[in-house]
Amino acid sequence: MKIKVVKDILGANEQIAQKNRQLFDSNQVFVVNVMASPGAGKTSLILQTIKRLKGKTRVGVVEGDISSSLDAEVISKEDVPVVQINTGGECHLDASMTATALGSLPLGDIELLLIENVGNLVCPAEFALGENIKVLVSSTPEGDDKPFKYPLMFHQADAVVINKIDLLPYLKFDVDAFSKAIKGINQKVKIFPVSCTTSQGIEPWVTWLLGQMGKK
């Protein structure tokens, strides 16, 4: 019975996600679902990406949080359209919440929509929003064992951004072992070691992102 309820919820979510995707496609908006643990650097990566893409592509942002609008306030300083979704306790965004937020965004003026999901390595992986790609931000202080502990999230990601590489001298974190563990779960994934504090590694990430959009 419990399993049936879960299947129903995921099935209904998938239908709404497909509608979102049609809306995105008809407006030629490329959509990225950005997921991570709390504090891994989702907002920082979005800020870095917006700064690098200024003049290259028009960006919009959806900020998902359980409560507060702290991140949306930071993003709005970059002069891009941003909508805050407060999930009211829910541990992930879903397609329906996303659909509601889209009404407040000028989709015709946006080429790239970055959706920041709730900080959580579990539930967001199960709910499609209508995105083109999923990006997982995984930060070095979290430890290099995370792919073994949260395999679905690493399996679903099109790209893993390894953030906070500026802290590597102070941590036990093996980038090669971590990358190998991810590839063991997901052969096709792209991996980008970066520091959103120093900007190291951001350029390859943004270049790849533009390539995914069909831009160079």
Place this chain on the structure above:
Amino acid sequence: MKIKVVKDILGANEQIAQKNRQLFDSNQVFVVNVMASPGAGKTSLILQTIKRLKGKTRVGVVEGDISSSLDAEVISKEDVPVVQINTGGECHLDASMTATALGSLPLGDIELLLIENVGNLVCPAEFALGENIKVLVSSTPEGDDKPFKYPLMFHQADAVVINKIDLLPYLKFDVDAFSKAIKGINQKVKIFPVSCTTSQGIEPWVTWLLGQMGKK
């Protein structure tokens, strides 16, 4: 309808949690529910706590993970009874999973049971396991804005252990502002800044824990 289902689940969980609690009480076991983001340092804090309490109290551990038994393997080297729960995708432990695990633990030989929950700042806060206290491990690299973003978890905690203070020189993290934000949500909470890498601050945490158990 959805709300009703959720209420039913939480109500059923509460009943089983109370039974667990009776079992713990009748065996004079003090139980700590350890919660945190992925990679904040739950296992490291448990290891440090076991080491400090050797000869002072008999410890047992329940390790909750979505998959893998990495943490249980590390803990078992400390020569304490440990049981692994794999939640099979679920983003939190619940009272029923905990009850099942208890059958594999020598409760009569344990005075302190440390239960490591799934790495997640959202869902574990909603599910009682039968514990005496809840402890939240929050690490400095996650940022000092987390109380605003995950208020329920900070509200529910009896103690917040601020881990990874050895990284403070390399981060923008204001311990005072963070502590003030926590106290704004939860006046009674105890706060322990520690480093599980250098052992700094572990002694006050363990002393407090023994006090909670009625020991000195």
